[in-house]
Amino acid sequence: xxxxxQNSPSLSVQEGRISILNCDYTNSMFDYFLWYKKxxxxxxxxxxxxxxxxDKNEDGRFTVFLNKxxxxxxxxxxxxxxxxxxxxxxxxxDYGGSQGNLIFGKGTKLSVKP
Amino acid sequence: xxxxxxxxxHLVMGMTNKKSLKCEQHMGHRAMYWYKQKAKKPxxxxxxxxxxxxxxxxxxxxxxSPECPNSSLLNLHLHALQPEDSALYLCASSQEGxxxxxxFGQGTRLTVV
Numbered sequence: 001x002x003x004x005x006q007n008s009p010s011l012s013v014q015e016g017r018i019s020i021l022n023c024d025y026t027n028s029m030f031d032y033f034l035w036y037k038k039x040x041x042x043x044x045x046x047x048x049x050x051x052x053x054x055d056k057n058e059d060g061r062f063t064v065f066l067n068k069x070x071x072x073x074x075x076x077x078x079x080x081x082x083x084x085x086x087x088x089x090x091x092x093x094d095y096g097g098s099q100g101n102l103i104f105g106k107g108t109k110l111s112v113k114p
Numbered sequence: 115x116x117x118x119x120x121x122x123x124h125l126v127m128g129m130t131n132k133k134s135l136k137c138e139q140h141m142g143h144r145a146m147y148w149y150k151q152k153a154k155k156p157x158x159x160x161x162x163x164x165x166x167x168x169x170x171x172x173x174x175x176x177x178x179s180p181e182c183p184n185s186s187l188l189n190l191h192l193h194a195l196q197p198e199d200s201a202l203y204l205c206a207s208s209q210e211g212x213x214x215x216x217x218f219g220q221g222t223r224l225t226v227v
Binding site for chain 1: 202
């Protein structure tokens with residue numbers, strides 16, 4: 001049973017436009033969410049996070065929105081740049097589990113075309 | 115220093131070999147993790163060390179043996195692995211507690227032949 005779902009395996013966006021990556025979760029006990037970016041042959045790089053007490057967190061070109069009632073979060077990248085092309089993983093901390101158990105979605109491969 | 119350093123970057127080993135993966139961080143983090151990532155799949159948690167004590171073992175086979183010699187180092191000892199254990203092994207660390215972001219190393223690409 002997949003607790004963190006990224007239903008779009010891939011997304012293609014034109015440079016300068018907005019990229020919106022979506023993530024849904026099923027466990028209402030999740031209360032901290034993170035986005036990671038991963039280039040091939042590298043470890044995931046932390047991008048941005050959000051606590052369930054907020055509905056929005058912004059860091060430069062990256063904004064994460066959280067809709068707790070819908071159990072949905074999204075990552076907005078504005079404007080998108082070719083260097084943003086990577087796989088993006090949504091992750092949540094399993095509050096019901098033990099410390100450190102990050103649950104990852106399957107990832108969305110973003111391609112930003114010049 | 116906000117880095118998690120993993121060595122080696124690549125490792126090829128036979129099924130009868132014994133090898134070790136190493137991970138180091140100097141951020142003062144008290145929680146360290148091993149993840150396994152197969153191609154086109156998300157990372158999967160293997161082990162968690164908290165304050166140098168093993169706190170989570172996600173039903174990992176005994177041919178993988180973690181060790182945390184001190185708060186900055188984390189090892190993963192490998193013995194009698196199978197070809198299906200070939201994967202990217204990622205180390206991560208976080209300050210403590212679940213509500214802090216984990217920093218990942220670059221990973222060790224392991225191939226078992």
